[in-house]
Amino acid sequence: MNQGGTTYDELKEMDPHGLCEDLEVLRKETYGSLCHKDYLHLRRVEWYGRAASFLGYLTIWIAVNPITAFLLSLGQFTRWLLAHHITHRGYDNVPGVPKRYTSKYFAMGWRRYIDWFDWIHPKAWDHEHNYLHHYHTGEADDPDLVERHTEFLQNLRIPKLLKYIFVAIAGLTWKYTYYAPNTVSVIDPSTEKRIQKGHIVFITILNIFDFRRAHVRKLWTSCYLPYGLFHFALIPLAFLPFGESVALIVLLNKLLAECITNFHSFLVVAPNHTADDLYRFSFHYDRKEEFYATQILGSANYGCGSEFVDYMSIWLNYQIEHHLFPDLPMTKYREIQPKVKALCKKHNIPYKQENIFKRFRRMVDICVGNTKMMGLTRFPDRTDALASLPQHHNTTESRQNLPFH
Template sequence: MYTEELIEIKDIDSYPNNLPSIDYKAFADDLNKIRNEISTDLSEKDFKHLKKIERWGRVCTLLGYSTSWIVPNPISAFLISQGNITRWAMTTHHIIHKGYDKVPNIPERYTSKKYAVGIRRFIDWFDWILPEAWNHEHNILHHYYTGEVSDPDLVEKSMDIVRKSKIPAFFKYIAILFFMSTWKLSYYAPNTLWILQQTKRKSKKNREVMEKIPAGTYPGSKLLIPFSKGSGEFLLKCVLPYFLARFVLIPALFLPLGKTAAVFVLINSILAEIITNLHSFLIIVPNHAGDDVYRYDTGITDPAEFYVRQVAGSVNYNCGNDITDFFHGWLNYQIEHHLFPDLPLLKYQEYQGKIKEICQKHHVPYIQENVFKRFSKLLKIMVGKTDMKKTSTIPRKARA
């Protein structure tokens, strides 16, 4: 639930509401009842389920690398990539969100206080992205400013220059494809670190930092420039450790099988990195974009308004079983995850149907479509063919 910053709206009439008629209090009450039901339903079953999904990811990684020395091939690369996606989107994502902190008898290393913290970064989630930077950018800014100008993942804002550009659409799509293939290194890692640096350095509130970022830019790009302010930290903490481990150390382990084997592992590792970028982009970015998804120009005034915005500003994909969910990175429950970020994987699967019924009961727009349909809608937003819906939810004082 939203806890960080509530906004006091003074001029209510200046915030038009384009959503259906919603009883905010009744909607919030129903969701809170479900939340309480879920809290009492947490058990060791949730941890066992997490361990199963974690094992699936490790098996993918093992199979990928154990075959990668034979010949460069997309199957080995995909398996390595799926292991990477599992560590990021399924285990790290939900553990850092405190999804397992309240599960009975949970080992301490699977709690948000220990997982990927300090030296455990190299054990739990070793990637281009610094865990504490991603935790701040994603868990705080994205989740609690969803769809606002302060949301670092608001596609319509970050792609503003491309959207307004007069260049042919073909070249826009080529640029997007390149960006998709590299986005963890070229966008996510530097952007999350830059935002964390600014927040620490200037001791400013998150909203102040984010609102000063011009549309059509991502400030983390500054860290990609050698010798620029903060670029040294990016190089030493994000780029070099992962590059040396993934593309030097791991291929070198296969040298006893011959130089050719090591080169093949390197090639498959590079292919796996590209696939990871493409796959993660496909399942992450469409979650909050489309001409049927809402964005907001104002802050919220209470938790009920937060609930409405999270549903109307998010999108689910097909879901309902472990295999489907595994290949969607469990990001196919985005609505439920944005309502209740601190739940185990299994609980989203078990309670998605009930939450959808509550949304439909209260006429809160609930979108669920095939991921490729959502990706198509995302592309149209990115190149400027369509626009997201804009609205303000009804402030608390206007509901009396």
């Protein structure tokens, strides 16, 4: 079944072995070129966020307005940007990088409240996103499979407009209604150690108040209460000496900023692997060449190439390159993107790149049931069968896999 993506005959023309060989050469060259400039760029991006936060808080008390809210939102989103690339070990091997910008130290322990104070728990994010998502992309063990998460919405017999409204509400709230509970679910609530895939029971919006569960208590004590009280109670109260109306303005600007940063991240993150021209996989890759090919077949890029566009997309517009080499500094993705695209063309690997708003529309169409993703039951060079996946999307047991990079 093909819905705007690649046909079976085109997939048979892929040369994953040749692609793998060329990507390994590119990988060696790229990792060998890490330099101090990569760290300086990281610091510059950090200051983008600091400047946005400073201007936001400088004007937060004047009036409720979208400019202040956007600046506050951008400052918060920049901290997620930094966390994403640093916890991916993107700067661990950069010459001259201070240890606080490495994955072992950034946002760990008390540094969480300085480096990345968000709804999301850093250790939980590391396991849920950096391992489970990245090394099971599009598979049944991928915790961020949007099409699976929205099956209930696709099947609801309600007016389509209500489905679109639901997606909009989800986008405005998803860091605390989806990402915080989804990530906390993958760590032990007492030790914060990783839980093996077969033993994970995810928290959902339906059991988010079931305080009998240790994971739910962890979610509230480590995520909801600290973040919520600080941003929506303590900060507005700090302005109370200037009058109740000023404190109310601060609160409303903070709430508006929260909605903006949620939807901004939803716009950038959610469409990366969800569209009618991307694949889900009912198998787990065996070899590195399969890993490379499935990451490309299940990912899409947005427009890229300029500092402003890349920053506003938090460098996730290079999603294909990021999934091939997840532990690179941000600057390297811009450098290698044309090379990766050329290699895909050389080896007949479909390379999807489109305007972010078009990719977002494709994702929304999946969520509301207008379209479906394509599916591979086997890797093409293993007597592949191309099929539309059933709602339950069964899979073979995923084998233990360690990151290649």
